[in-house]
Amino acid sequence: MEKQTTEKGTPNEEIMAIQKQIDELNDDAQFWINHDNPSQIEKIRKEIAVLNEKLYKKVGEQLGTNEGGWYENQATREKFYLKFYKNPDQGKMEYIANAIYKKLGIKAVESFLIQMGDRIAVASKELEGGGETISEEEQAESNDIRSGFIADAYLANWDVVGLVFDNIIKDAKDDVWRIDNGGSLTFRAQGKPKDFSPNDIPELENMLNPEYSAGQVFGEFSEEELREQAEHLVMSLTEKDIDTIVRQSELDEEQTKNIKTSLIGRRRFLIKKFNIETKPSERVMKAIERLQEQKESKEAGLRPRVGILADTDKIENQEIDIIDARDMGKYEINFKLTEDCWRTLIAKFQREGNTGKWSRGDISYTRAPNNDVEKDEEEDDDMSYYNDSSVKMADAIVIETNGSTVKISRREDRRSFLGLVHIEIESGGKDFSIQEISEKVNTVFEEILGIEQGLIIPPESAEKNYKKARYAWQHKINPDDVSEEIVSKLERKEVLPGYFTFVEQGKHQEYQSLSPYVVLHNLYTQKTVSKIFKAGGLLSSHERYRRGLLSDGCSTEADLNNGGGDSVFTRTITREGLKSGGYDERARFYTGNDCIILFHPRIFDRTDWYAYPSDEYGTTDPWKFEDRQTPEQVFSEQKEKGYSSCNEQMFRQGISSDDFLAIIFDDVSDMLKMARQLRGDGVTTTQGVPIEEKIALIETYGDLLKISGGEEAMTLSRLIKENSEKVLEGEWKYVLLMTNNIEHWADKGNAYAKRFLEWKERGLPNFPADWDINFLLESIENFSKNGLAGYVKENFGDVINIADIPEKFKADMLAKLKLLLGSLTNLIASFHKSKNIPFYITDNLEEYTRCVKKIKKNIAPIIKSLEKPKN
Amino acid sequence: MITSKRIFEHRVCYVTSPEDTTVLIAFDIQMESDETIRWFDTIKERRMRVGEIIEDTHEHFIFKRNDHQQKGTYTFMPMTLDIYNEKVKHKILIPKAFADEKEMQRAFEKTKENAW
Numbered sequence: 001m002e003k004q005t006t007e008k009g010t011p012n013e014e015i016m017a018i019q020k021q022i023d024e025l026n027d028d029a030q031f032w033i034n035h036d037n038p039s040q041i042e043k044i045r046k047e048i049a050v051l052n053e054k055l056y057k058k059v060g061e062q063l064g065t066n067e068g069g070w071y072e073n074q075a076t077r078e079k080f081y082l083k084f085y086k087n088p089d090q091g092k093m094e095y096i097a098n099a100i101y102k103k104l105g106i107k108a109v110e111s112f113l114i115q116m117g118d119r120i121a122v123a124s125k126e127l128e129g130g131g132e133t134i135s136e137e138e139q140a141e142s143n144d145i146r147s148g149f150i151a152d153a154y155l156a157n158w159d160v161v162g163l164v165f166d167n168i169i170k171d172a173k174d175d176v177w178r179i180d181n182g183g184s185l186t187f188r189a190q191g192k193p194k195d196f197s198p199n200d201i202p203e204l205e206n207m208l209n210p211e212y213s214a215g216q217v218f219g220e221f222s223e224e225e226l227r228e229q230a231e232h233l234v235m236s237l238t239e240k241d242i243d244t245i246v247r248q249s250e251l252d253e254e255q256t257k258n259i260k261t262s263l264i265g266r267r268r269f270l271i272k273k274f275n276i277e278t279k280p281s282e283r284v285m286k287a288i289e290r291l292q293e294q295k296e297s298k299e300a301g302l303r304p305r306v307g308i309l310a311d312t313d314k315i316e317n318q319e320i321d322i323i324d325a326r327d328m329g330k331y332e333i334n335f336k337l338t339e340d341c342w343r344t345l346i347a348k349f350q351r352e353g354n355t356g357k358w359s360r361g362d363i364s365y366t367r368a369p370n371n372d373v374e375k376d377e378e379e380d381d382d383m384s385y386y387n388d389s390s391v392k393m394a395d396a397i398v399i400e401t402n403g404s405t406v407k408i409s410r411r412e413d414r415r416s417f418l419g420l421v422h423i424e425i426e427s428g429g430k431d432f433s434i435q436e437i438s439e440k441v442n443t444v445f446e447e448i449l450g451i452e453q454g455l456i457i458p459p460e461s462a463e464k465n466y467k468k469a470r471y472a473w474q475h476k477i478n479p480d481d482v483s484e485e486i487v488s489k490l491e492r493k494e495v496l497p498g499y500f501t502f503v504e505q506g507k508h509q510e511y512q513s514l515s516p517y518v519v520l521h522n523l524y525t526q527k528t529v530s531k532i533f534k535a536g537g538l539l540s541s542h543e544r545y546r547r548g549l550l551s552d553g554c555s556t557e558a559d560l561n562n563g564g565g566d567s568v569f570t571r572t573i574t575r576e577g578l579k580s581g582g583y584d585e586r587a588r589f590y591t592g593n594d595c596i597i598l599f600h601p602r603i604f605d606r607t608d609w610y611a612y613p614s615d616e617y618g619t620t621d622p623w624k625f626e627d628r629q630t631p632e633q634v635f636s637e638q639k640e641k642g643y644s645s646c647n648e649q650m651f652r653q654g655i656s657s658d659d660f661l662a663i664i665f666d667d668v669s670d671m672l673k674m675a676r677q678l679r680g681d682g683v684t685t686t687q688g689v690p691i692e693e694k695i696a697l698i699e700t701y702g703d704l705l706k707i708s709g710g711e712e713a714m715t716l717s718r719l720i721k722e723n724s725e726k727v728l729e730g731e732w733k734y735v736l737l738m739t740n741n742i743e744h745w746a747d748k749g750n751a752y753a754k755r756f757l758e759w760k761e762r763g764l765p766n767f768p769a770d771w772d773i774n775f776l777l778e779s780i781e782n783f784s785k786n787g788l789a790g791y792v793k794e795n796f797g798d799v800i801n802i803a804d805i806p807e808k809f810k811a812d813m814l815a816k817l818k819l820l821l822g823s824l825t826n827l828i829a830s831f832h833k834s835k836n837i838p839f840y841i842t843d844n845l846e847e848y849t850r851c852v853k854k855i856k857k858n859i860a861p862i863i864k865s866l867e868k869p870k871n
Numbered sequence: 872m873i874t875s876k877r878i879f880e881h882r883v884c885y886v887t888s889p890e891d892t893t894v895l896i897a898f899d900i901q902m903e904s905d906e907t908i909r910w911f912d913t914i915k916e917r918r919m920r921v922g923e924i925i926e927d928t929h930e931h932f933i934f935k936r937n938d939h940q941q942k943g944t945y946t947f948m949p950m951t952l953d954i955y956n957e958k959v960k961h962k963i964l965i966p967k968a969f970a971d972e973k974e975m976q977r978a979f980e981k982t983k984e985n986a987w
Contacts, residue, residue, distance in 0.1 A: 391965055522916050524983040531987075538987050541914060549985065550965065554978045555913045557964045558893045568987070569915055614938035615918050617893040627940070645907055646918040646938055 018055050019075035022048055033247060041250075049115035056082070056116070064180070065190070068121070079126040083182070084119055090187045091122040092249040096259065097155045097184035098124075099245045104236050105488070106148040108178040113250065120250075124179065129172025131179070136165045139217045144176040149218050150229035152178075153203035154266055156196055159183030160207075161217045168217075185259060198265025201273075230274040235457050239264050284308065284322070284438035284455065288331065291324040294497075299682075300534035302547040303327075303368045307498040309458055314341040314451050316419065317608075317652075318458045318466055319500055323547060326427045327369050333423040333441060334546060337449075342419040345449065346410060349397050361398035363407045363422045366390045368548025391550055393417060393560070399448055404440050406448050415563030415620050416542045421449065463492070470502050470607045475630050490607065496654045497536035501608040507631075508604040514635040515576035518704040519599040519649070521569065526595050526674050529663060530681035537656040538568045538597070564618025567609075567650035570599065574638045575705055581642025585702035591666045595674060598661045598696070601708050604631060608652040613637050618650040658687055662696035662713055664704075668730025671695045671716045673798075692716040732809050734792045735800060738783075739809070742816040745780050749823030752776070753830035756837065770840040773827075777851050780820070784858030788813075788865070802865045810866045817863055824852045881949040883979050884910075884932075885959060890943030895962055896979065897947060900932075908934065913982040919945070950975070 025048050032040040059079065060070025068083040085091045091113065101108030111124040139145050139161060145168060152160045160178055161168050167180040183189035186196045204226070209215040242263045246256055270276065277286045287306045294304035304324040311318055320335040337345065349358055367389045394411035409420040425440050445451045458466065465479075467490045472479040490502040511517065521538060523529065532538055539547075541555070542565040559565035578585060603609075611629040612618075619625065629637065634649070665671045678684070678691045686694055696713035698704055707713045719727050729736060752768045783791050792800050805813075828849055831841050841848070886894040894917070897910035902921070909918045922937025925944065932947040948954070952972050960966045969975040 524911055524916075524986055527984050528987060541987070544985070544987065545964075554896075554963050554965070554967060554975075555982050555985065556895045556962055558895060558912075558962070559914045560964075562893055565914075614920070614941055616941075617915075617917075619893070644920065644938070645903075645905070645909075646920055 015055065015074045018051050019073075022051050022055065025051075045115050049117055052114055052116050056080070056114075066182070070126075071123070080114075080123040081126070082114065082116065082121040082123050084116075084121045085182070086191055087187075088120045089251060089255060090182055090191055091120055092251050092255075093185040093187050093259075094122050094182040096245055096249045096263075097157060097181040099248070100155060100237060100242075100263075101148070101151060101178065101181070103241055103245070104148070104151050104233060105491075106151050106178070107144045107175055108148075108181055122182075127169060127171040127177060127179070131169035131171050131177070133166050134168060134170045134176065136161075136213075136217055138170075139165060139168045139176070140219060142168075142176040145178075145217065146221075147229065148178070149207070149221060150204075150226060150233055150270070152214070153201050153207050154233060154263075154270065155181070155184045156194065156201075156203050157181050157184040158194075158203070158207065158212070158214065159189035161213050163189075163213060165213060165217070185262070196259075196262045198262040199269065201266055201269055204273075227274045227276075230270045231276050234267060234271055234276050237267065239267070242267070284441050287322050288324075288437065291322065294324075297497075297535050297547070298368075300531040301368055301549045302535055302539075302544065303332075305498050305547055307500060308455075309492075309500065310335070310455050311451060311458065311462075313462060313465065314338055317501065318462070320455075321498065325366070325424075325548075328366060330424045330427050331437060332546075333421075333425065335421055336419040337421060339419055342408075345408060346397065349408075358397050358399045361396050361407060362392045363394045363396045363409055363417070363420065364390045364392045365545045365550065366548060367550045389550075391545070393545070394420065396422070401444065401448065402440070404444060406444055414557075414561050416560040416565040418563075467502055471504075474607045474610065475632075476628075495606055495608075495659075496539075496656045499653045501606055501652065503605045504607060505605055508601045511604050511631060511635060512601060512709070514632070515574040515639065516705050516709050517575070517601060517604075517635070518573040518708045519570045519601065519603060520573070520704075521571070521597045521599070521655075522594045523597065524594060526670075526677045529595060529674065530678055530683050533657050533678070533683045533686055534681075537654050537659070539654040540567050540652070541565045543653055559617065562617055563620030564650060566620075567618050567652050568654050569618060570603075570649045570651065570655075571645060571647055572611075572634055572638075572649060573643055573701065573704065574635055576635065577638030577643030578701060580639055581644070583643060583701060585705065586700050589666065589698055589701050589704060591664060591670075591698065595670070596664050598664050598698075598704065598707065599655060600659045600661050603651065603655055603659050606651065609649050611649040612647065613641070614644065614646045615648060618648060660686070660694060661707060662694050662715065664696050664698045666698055667733075668697060668719065668726055669733035671697060671719070672727070672730050675716055690717065692720070728806060732800075732805060734796045734798050735788075735805055735809055735813065737796075738788065738792065739813045739816050741783070742813065742820050745776060746816060746819040746823040748776050749820070749827045753823070753826040756830040756834040756841075767838055770844065773841070773844075773848065777848065777855070780824070780855050781851060781858075784855045784862070787858075788862050803868070805866075814863060814866050817859060817866075821856060821859060824855060828852050883950040883976055884947040885950045885954045886910075886912075886945060886947050887958075888943045888945045890941075891945070894945065895959060896950070898979065898983075900947065911983065911986065913979060914986060950979075 025044050029041055029044045029048070032044065055074060056071040057074055058069050059072045062068050063081065064083075066083050066085055068081060070079055071082050072079050083091065083094075085094075095111055095113050098108050098111040102110065109124040109127070111122050114121050114123045134142075145161075151157075157178075159167060160181070160183075162180065167178065168176060169179045170176050180189075186193055188194050206212070207214045208218055208220065210219075242260060246260045246263065249256075249259075251259060287308045290306045291304045294306075297304050305321050307319045307321045309318055310320045314337055316336040316338055320333055323332040323334065325332045336342075354360075394409040394414055394417040396407040396409050396411075399406040399408075404423060404425040407422040407424070409417040409422070411417045423441070423444055425437055427437070442455055445455060464487055467487050468479040468482040471477075471482045471486055471490065486504070489504050491505060492500050493503045494500050495503065523532075541559055545560075545565075575585070609631075610625075611631070611634050612627075613629060613634075616624060634647070638644075638647070663674060665674065674695050675692055684691055693715050695716040696707065697715075697719065698707075703714075712718070716727075752773065755768060786794055789800050789802055792798050831837055831845055831848065837845075882898065884897040884900060886897045888894050894912065896913050897917070898912070900908065900910040902908050906921050907918055908921050909916060911917075919936050919941075920938045921934045922942065923935040924933070925935060926933040930948060934945055936943050936945060950959070950972075952969060952975060955969070955975055967975075967978055969978065
């Protein structure tokens with residue numbers, strides 16, 4: 001036999017030529033498949049069959065009952081298991097099942113049909129590392145397996161796990177695969193026929209029966225889990241996809257028709273059973289129904305919003321948002337056209353001229369109801385800005401149609417409005433159904449915006465292109481350079497209620513291997529935190545404005561102008577950056593007056609964020625945007641240049657509160673205040689845990705890194721359990737602080753008195769100045785006239801009830817107050833006793849005496865209140 | 872260790888930079904010991920590395936930034952009603968008229984509660 005490889009193991013020219021010839025013939029075959037020409041296909045198949053026998057060399061023996069063996073492609077060195085079924089149709093059915101699994105993104109062995117001489121086989125590619133069987137329990141726990149149950153039932157893959165659980169294999173990366181799907185569709189595993197109904201999927205129950213091996217692995221599913229899987233199947237596998245896959249299987253005409261009918265019928269069965277919306281108008285209808293469920297966002301002063309996937313390539317992020325603005329008698333729909341599409345549309349309107357079809361107007365956002373309820377009590381009633389309810393945001397082309405108004409932003413200098421389309425649809429009275437609203441939306445898309453099928457779920461091909469574009473955007477590479485492997489890892493996820501983006505699950509672990517890191521966001525007042533939780537997370541300013549949360553104050557428009565207004569900002573600290581920046585991880589991390597949100601590092605799995613190494617206000621201006629950092633650069637540049645607190649990352653639309661690791665403070669008192677504020681605002685739990693488990697104490701940079709790395713935080717719950725003394729001190733921080741102040745004043749008074757007396761004895765002219773005396777007495781008087789509770793409220797903004805102060809703290813304060821009174825007596829006495837009292841004291845002696853008398857009078861009721869026993 | 876100290880006694884300042892159109896209003900200006908200046912601008916926290924302090928008087932604080940490629944010059948001055956009316960008002964999302972500086976300051980303060 002001719003030697004087919006060189007000594008170095010590379011394929012020889014003849015083998016490479018065979019491979020090339022086969023590839024070309026396969027392309028030809030595909031052409032004829034698409035043009036439905038069986039005779040041409042048959043002719044080509046025969047040629048390929050001959051060549052395959054030369055290309056594939058048997059290297060391993062048969063496994064299982066069906067004839068087969070391991071073969072190696074001598075050109076690529078890849079190994080395949082070739083199975084020659086007695087009935088070749090079974091191989092074709094297996095091919096269909098595997099192709100559908102692949103289409104759905106479910107891990108099933110990749111296979112293709114191969115003609116070897118006069119026989120047809122299913123060739124299944126060897127898994128990385130060969131693979132190993134796993135226990136029934138491990139299979140049951142595998143998400144790779146559980147997430148494919150609906151697909152298994154849909155394909156009637158009864159033998160999916162194997163009689164002795166040997167059809168499931170784990171590869172070198174711990175991914176778990178379905179490797180033998182020959183018992184799918186109309187065949188049983190042993191080759192006997194079975195019913196494959198187009199009208200029912202009995203497997204949805206049968207395959208969960210614990211008497212069968214599949215049932216033992218799958219166990220139970222909630223209705224919601226099944227619905228989600230069914231929705232995924234329906235959305236990822238169109239009827240056209242089914243047609244393509246079945247035709248590629250080369251079943252005969254009758255079988256092709258039967259299998260297609262069954263697969264399409266079963267898909268429709270899932271749509272009906274799980275009430276899955278597939279028509280554009282139905283999807284809008286469902287979205288509007290979902291809007292009614294959002295009560296919490298209303299409490300935060302925001303109008304409810306839901307996002308639905310749409311279009312292929314003309315709408316940014318393939319998503320449109322529907323806002324419930326029924327308080328103004330309408331629904332609002334917002335989305336951004338891609339820049340090219342937007343410019344084309346604007347140019348079209350301008351070219352046509354204003355012939356009455358459109359007019360010039362503006363896009364305005366209007367304050368939502370309940371938005372001004374937090375007006376401070378002490379604010380003037382005549383502060384006019386509370387009356388402003390609507391803000392003009394951008395000039396627009398306005399088109400009025402039957403009951404809807406379409407506004408297309410014309411504003412180029414305000415980057416957050418570039419491409420924006422805002423549709424207002426009357427929500428109408430009783431006779432105006434949601435169905436009608438849905439149809440109106442569809443009409444606007446098709447007739448005004450020229451986006452046909454704008455409301456369809458993006459098909460797989462469009463989604464794939466978008467995945468590539470999104471990944472390329474984030475990593476600053478050419479979309480063509482985004483590999484299939486990466487595309488397969490990207491998954492569209494709802495990262496914020498109603499907002500979807502692509503996520504590369506687990507990517508943050510790669511970043512963590514570059515350097516452990518921490519992602520933070522500063523807030524300026526604790527009052528905001530409840531609103532954030534109620535809104536479902538941090539929201540960009542543009543998102544808040546368009547949902548009606550218009551700032552009551554005087555916010556600038558700068559962030560909308562430069563595009564940063566579409567994002568939420570974070571800062572990142574990497575351990576490598578701290579090292580090279582000369583920071584000690586053990587150094588104190590101060591939160592000061594801020595409260596800081598610490599995020600789960602997994603937010604870096606998202607593909608919709610960009611970064612700058614310094615404060616650029618998140619600009620999207622092209623001249624600067626090209627200098628943005630890729631995620632990898634965030635790490636490499638910190639490592640190289642050191643951590644700078646000025647860095648910024650911008651996350652589109654917002655960050656879900658599910659991604660909050662903790663709200664962090666460097667002070668227990670602030671933690672307690674935060675908990676009280678949240679509970680007072682009705683936020684008692686988050687992510688299924690009491691809010692106290694999400695409020696954490698941070699002392700050092702190292703603490704931040706540890707928590708972000710998965711270590712347990714010193715939460716308020718933990719502190720209460722493990723260090724009640726510290727919590728008590730935190731609770732009464734300002735009382736303790738006042739006790740210290742009183743002691744300090746008493747010490748000062750005594751020290752001043754001593755100096756006057758010592759001068760007489762030692763002759764040292766070291767008198768306290770008059771302003772020292774004045775300052776001391778003024779401070780004490782200010783405290784005494786306000787009373788303890790009044791002083792704490794006035795100076796620290798905290799409300800205390802004296803009766804609730806723990807006895808030991810009361811006793812301590814009483815002792816210090818008595819010391820203070822004694823020291824004031826000593827001070828006045830020293831003025832009288834001193835022989836050479838300075839003139840500025842003698843001049844003010846009467847005033848000082850009067851002041852001390854007043855202080856003593858004021859302090860008496862404070863002492864009384866502290867001495868009063870607790871009821 | 873980072874410590875904070877207030878560089879201006881004035882609560883609100885007007886900020887300009889010929890190289891940076893995004894600055895306008897500054898609250899709670901603080902200089903940190905790692906040569907970073909920070910302030911709240913009614914929307915978010917701004918942080919910049921200070922390269923050189925050009926002027927530090929009661930009327931002005933002027934610094935030259937030194938952040939990667941950013942080398943712009945920034946000038947802070949106390950916000951008065953006149954400055955607000957002449958230079959700030961038209962760049963505010965919901966512009967207001969104020970009777971006095973106290974009212975103006977309170978309106979700026981209020982932005983903190985909506986700064987997410």
